Amino acid sequence: MKEFDFIKSIKQSTYSQPSLMKGVGDDAAVFRQGHADIVTAVDTFVEGVHFTKKTMRAYDVGYRALAANISDIAAMGAKPVMYLVSVVFPNTWTSEERLHIMNGMKELAQEYRMDMIGGDTVSGDTFVLSITIIGYVHPSNVRYRSTAQDNDVVFVTGTLGDAAAGLSILLNQVDGIKNDRYFIHRHTRPTPRVTFAKALHTIDRATLNDVSDGIANEATEIAQASQVDIYLYDEKIPISTHYNQFSPTNQYNWKYFGGEDFEMLGTVARDDWETVQLAAKTTGVDVTAIGTVMNGSGQVYLEKNGTTKPLPKKGYQH
Amino acid sequence: MKEFDFIKSIKQSTYSQPSLMKGVGDDAAVFRQGHADIVTAVDTFVEGVHFTKKTMRAYDVGYRALAANISDIAAMGAKPVMYLVSVVFPNTWTSEERLHIMNGMKELAQEYRMDMIGGDTVSGDTFVLSITIIGYVHPSNVRYRSTAQDNDVVFVTGTLGDAAAGLSILLNQVDGIKNDRYFIHRHTRPTPRVTFAKALHTIDRATLNDVSDGIANEATEIAQASQVDIYLYDEKIPISTHYNQFSPTNQYNWKYFGGEDFEMLGTVARDDWETVQLAAKTTGVDVTAIGTVMNGSGQVYLEKNGTTKPLPKKGYQH
Numbered sequence: 024m025k026e027f028d029f030i031k032s033i034k035q036s037t038y039s040q041p042s043l044m045k046g047v048g049d050d051a052a053v054f055r056q057g058h059a060d061i062v063t064a065v066d067t068f069v070e071g072v073h074f075t076k077k078t079m080r081a082y083d084v085g086y087r088a089l090a091a092n093i094s095d096i097a098a099m100g101a102k103p104v105m106y107l108v109s110v111v112f113p114n115t116w117t118s119e120e121r122l123h124i125m126n127g128m129k130e131l132a133q134e135y136r137m138d139m140i141g142g143d144t145v146s147g148d149t150f151v152l153s154i155t156i157i158g159y160v161h162p163s164n165v166r167y168r169s170t171a172q173d174n175d176v177v178f179v180t181g182t183l184g185d186a187a188a189g190l191s192i193l194l195n196q197v198d199g200i201k202n203d204r205y206f207i208h209r210h211t212r213p214t215p216r217v218t219f220a221k222a223l224h225t226i227d228r229a230t231l232n233d234v235s236d237g238i239a240n241e242a243t244e245i246a247q248a249s250q251v252d253i254y255l256y257d258e259k260i261p262i263s264t265h266y267n268q269f270s271p272t273n274q275y276n277w278k279y280f281g282g283e284d285f286e287m288l289g290t291v292a293r294d295d296w297e298t299v300q301l302a303a304k305t306t307g308v309d310v311t312a313i314g315t316v317m318n319g320s321g322q323v324y325l326e327k328n329g330t331t332k333p334l335p336k337k338g339y340q341h
Numbered sequence: 342m343k344e345f346d347f348i349k350s351i352k353q354s355t356y357s358q359p360s361l362m363k364g365v366g367d368d369a370a371v372f373r374q375g376h377a378d379i380v381t382a383v384d385t386f387v388e389g390v391h392f393t394k395k396t397m398r399a400y401d402v403g404y405r406a407l408a409a410n411i412s413d414i415a416a417m418g419a420k421p422v423m424y425l426v427s428v429v430f431p432n433t434w435t436s437e438e439r440l441h442i443m444n445g446m447k448e449l450a451q452e453y454r455m456d457m458i459g460g461d462t463v464s465g466d467t468f469v470l471s472i473t474i475i476g477y478v479h480p481s482n483v484r485y486r487s488t489a490q491d492n493d494v495v496f497v498t499g500t501l502g503d504a505a506a507g508l509s510i511l512l513n514q515v516d517g518i519k520n521d522r523y524f525i526h527r528h529t530r531p532t533p534r535v536t537f538a539k540a541l542h543t544i545d546r547a548t549l550n551d552v553s554d555g556i557a558n559e560a561t562e563i564a565q566a567s568q569v570d571i572y573l574y575d576e577k578i579p580i581s582t583h584y585n586q587f588s589p590t591n592q593y594n595w596k597y598f599g600g601e602d603f604e605m606l607g608t609v610a611r612d613d614w615e616t617v618q619l620a621a622k623t624t625g626v627d628v629t630a631i632g633t634v635m636n637g638s639g640q641v642y643l644e645k646n647g648t649t650k651p652l653p654k655k656g657y658q659h
Contacts, residue, residue: 044378048566049486050416050551051382051476057375060362063458064369065473067427069465098368109385109427109471140381147387148467153427155383155473158369168367233368248366 029144030108033125039136040104042159052140054105059159062101066092070150078193081120083211084152085127092156093135094215094233094285101160102221103135108142111151124152135217164224166231166289171249175230175290177314178299180216182263183238184274185209187281191273201265213285219310220287222302229299231289237280241288242314242323243336252319253290255334257327261311279325280337290316347462348426351443357454358422360477370458372423377477380419384410388468396511399438401529402470403445409553410474411453412533412603416551419478420539421453426460429469442470453535482542484549484607489567493548493608495632496617498534500581501556502592503527505599509591519583531603537628538605540620547617549607555598559606560632560641561654570637571608573652575645579629597643598655608634 034047044053068074068088079087089106096103108128112121121144132139140157189210192203200206216233223229230249232241238255246253260278267274291299296312303310325334352365362371386392386406397405407424414421426446430439439462450457458475507528510521518524534551541547548567550559556573564571578596585592609617614630621628643652 044483045485050413050549051380051419051474053378053380053417053478053483055378055480060371060373061379062369062371063425063473063475065425065427065460065471067429067461067463067471069429069463072463072465095368099371101369107381107383107473109383111385111387111467111469142383143385145385145387145390147390147469149429149465149469151429151465151467151469151471153383153385153469153471155381155425156369157381160371162373165362165371167363231368 029121030142035139038138040138043105043138043140046138046140056159060162060165062096062099062158062160063155064092064095065153065155066095067151067153078190079211081123082127085124086131086212088152088154089128089131090213090215090285091235092154093131093217094235096156096158097215097217097220098166098231098233098287099158099160100164100166100220100223100231101158103137103156103158103217105138105140105157106132107140107155109153110144111147111149112144113148113150114146116150166229168230168232168245169248170228171230171245171251171290171316172292173251173316173318174293175316176293176296176312177242177253177255177290177316178310178312179238179261179286179288180219180303180308180310181284181286182261182266183234183284183286184266184277184281185263186213186283187277188266188269201268209284213283215285216287216308218306219302219308222306223299226291226295226298229289229291229295231287234282234284234286234288236282238288239279239323239334240336245290246319246323247321250321252317253314253323254317255314255323255325257325259311259313261309279334347439348460353457356456358456361423361456361458364456364458374477378480378483380414380417380476380478381473382410382413383471383473384413385469385471396508397529399441400445403442404449404530406470406472407446407449408531408533408603410472411449411535412551412553414474414476415533415535415538416484416549416605417476417478418482418484418538418541418549419476421455421474421476421535423456423458423475424450425458425473427471428462429465429467430462431466431468432464434468484547486548486550486563487566488546489548489563489569489608489634490610491569491634491636492611493634494611494614494630495560495571495573495608495634496628496630497556497579497604497606498537498621498626498628499602499604500579500584501552501602501604502584502595502599503581504531504601505595506584506587519586527602531601533603534605534626536624537621537626540624541617544609544613544616547607547609547613549605552600552602552604552606554600556606557597557641557652558654563608564637564641565639568639570635571632571641572635573632573641573643575643577629577631579627597652
C-alpha cells in the first residue's frame with residue numbers, strides 16, 4: 024500500500040469541529056480560529072522504548088499515545104480539538120494491528136469530539152507513532168508553568184505511582200498482586216484531566232503540568248520556569264488503595280519519578296484553593312494539596328519524617 | 342540525554358513570528374491567528390526508506406525534509422510560519438550529526454522566518470524524522486485540488502525528473518554524467534515554490550499540487566478531486582539541459598513517476614494563464630503549459646507521438 028493511502032482509507036466521513044475547513048485529502052489540512060489561542064505539541068512513541076508488544080496491545084498503544092498528547096493540551100488549560108498522525112509500520116505488523124492502533128486513538132478522540140485531520144504512514148524496521156495535537160484555549164485561560172508565586176498551594180489530582188506499578192506488574196509477571204487489573208489499567212488506559220483543567224477557568228492565575236515524567240520532574244519544571252522553590256510533603260502524596268503492598272523503594276521511586284500517571288500537578292494562590300477543590304468535585308476527580316511554593320531559585324524540596332531534603336529532578340527514564 | 346533536553350538545548354533564543362505566544366518550553370506551544378486560515382501537515386522521513394547515509398549528509402536530510410513540508414504548505418497557497426520536530430535517533434548517531442539535522446532545517450527555516458516551536462527526540466533503532474508544519478493563508482487564497490474546471494490550462498514549474506536522476510546518480514555511482522552536480526543538488530536541496538504560489542494570489546480559482554510523488558500521481562489527485570479529466574502533452578513536459586543523456590526508459594519514468602522534484606503542478610482558467618506566466622517571471626521561476634483540463638471523471642491521459650493513452654497513477658515507490 025502506498026504511503027498515504029492508509030490514512031486516506033481510515034479518514035473520517037464527517038468531522039466534528041466547525042472550525043475545520045479541510046481535513047484529510049489535500050496537501051494539508053485547513054482550519055480557522057478567530058477567538059481562541061491555538062495550542063500545539065508533538066509526542067512520539069517507539070516500540071521497545073515506550074512499550075513492547077508484551078506489555079501492550081495495539082489498541083492500547085494508540086489509545087495511550089493520544090491520551091498523553093491530550094494531557095499536554097489539558098496542562099495548558101486548553102481543549103483538544105484535532106490531531107495529525109505519523110506512523111512507521113514494520114512489515115511484520117498485520118493490517119488488523121494497524122487498524123487497532125488507529126481505533127484506539129479514535130475511541131478517545133470521539134470522547135472529546137476531536138478530528139484526525141492529517142497524517143502519513145511509512146514502512147520501516149521499528150514501529151514509531153508520532154502524534155501532533157492541536158487545541159484551543161481562551162487567551163486569558165492559558166496555563167503557563169512560569170506563573171507560580173510565593174505561598175501558592177501545590178496540588179495534584181488522583182493518585183501517583185499507579186501507572187509505574189502497572190508497568191512493573193506487566194514486565195515482571197508477578198502473581199498475587201492485589202488490584203493488579205487496576206494498576207495495569209492505569210498504565211494502559213490513562214485518563215487525561217481535560218475537564219478538571221478546564222473547570223479551573225474562573226481562576227486568574229494557575230500553573231499546570233501533566234505528570235508525564237514523575238512529579239519530581241514536573242515540580243522542578245514549574246519551580247525553574249517560575250523561579251521559585253517548591254516544598255512537597257511526603258505524607259500528603261496521594262496513593263491508591265493497596266499501593267502500600269509494594270516495596271518501600273518501589274513506592275518511593277514510582278510516586279516521585281515514575282512517569283506517565285497523567286495526573287495534573289499545579290499551583291494556585293491560597294485564596295483559590297477552595298475553587299480548585301470545587302472544580303475537582305464537579306468533574307469527578309480527587310485533588311490533594313501536597314506542598315507549598317516559596318520564594319527561591321528553582322529548587323524542589325521534600326519533607327519526609329521531619330527532615331527536608333532537595334528532591335532530585337531525575338524523571339522517568341524510558 | 343533525556344528525551345526533551347535536546348530540543349530545549351537547540352531552542353531559538355528569539356522567535357520571528359509575532360503571532361507566536363509561546364514556543365519551546367511548556368507542555369505545548371501557543372499561537373494566535375485572527376485573520377488567516379491555518380494550514381497544517383505532517384511528513385515523515387525514515388533512514389533506509391527515504392534516504393541512506395550513503396546518498397545524503399545529515400545536514401541535507403534536515404534541509405530536504407523541511408523543504409518537502411514547506412512544499413505542501415506552498416501547494417495550499419499558504420506561507421509557512423512554524424514547525425514542530427519529532428526525531429528518533431539511533432545511538433550510533435553522533436551529537437554532531439544530530440546538530441547537523443537541526444541546522445539543515447534551520448537554514449531553510451530562516452529563509453522563510455519560520456520558528457521551530459516544539460518537538461521531541463527519542464532513542465530508537467532506526468532514524469525517523471517527522472515534521473509538522475504550520476502555515477497561514479488568506480481564506481480567499483486557499484488552493485484546493487478540487488476546483489479544476491473544463492478547459493483549464495495545466496501548468497508546471499521548473500523541470501521534471503531531475504531529482505530522480507540525481508538520486509540514481511548517487512545510488513549507482515556512475516561517472517561521466519554531464520551536469521551531475523546539478524542533478525544531485527536537485528535531489529538533496531529542493532526549492533519549495535512558496536513565492537511563486539503566493540504570487541498567484543490575484544487569481545480567484547487555481548488548483549495547486551506540489552510534485553512529491555511524480556506528476557502522474559499529482560495530476561490524478563487533481564483530476565479525481567475535481568472530477569475532471571486531465572490531458573498531458575509529452576512533448577511539452579519541461580526537462581533540463583542534458584536530461585536527454587539518460588536512457589529513454591529512465592527519462593520517461595523519472596519525469597512522470599519520479600517523485601520529489603517539489604515543483605508546482607496546477608490548473609487555472611485559460612484567461613488567467615498570462616497572470617501565471619507573469620507570477621513566474623517576477624518570482625524567477627520557469628513555468629510551462631503542459632496540458633488541458635476536460636470534463637470527465639478523474640482520469641489522466643498522455644498524448645505522445647500522436648496517440649493518447651491513460652497515464653497510470655503509479656507514483657513514486659520508496
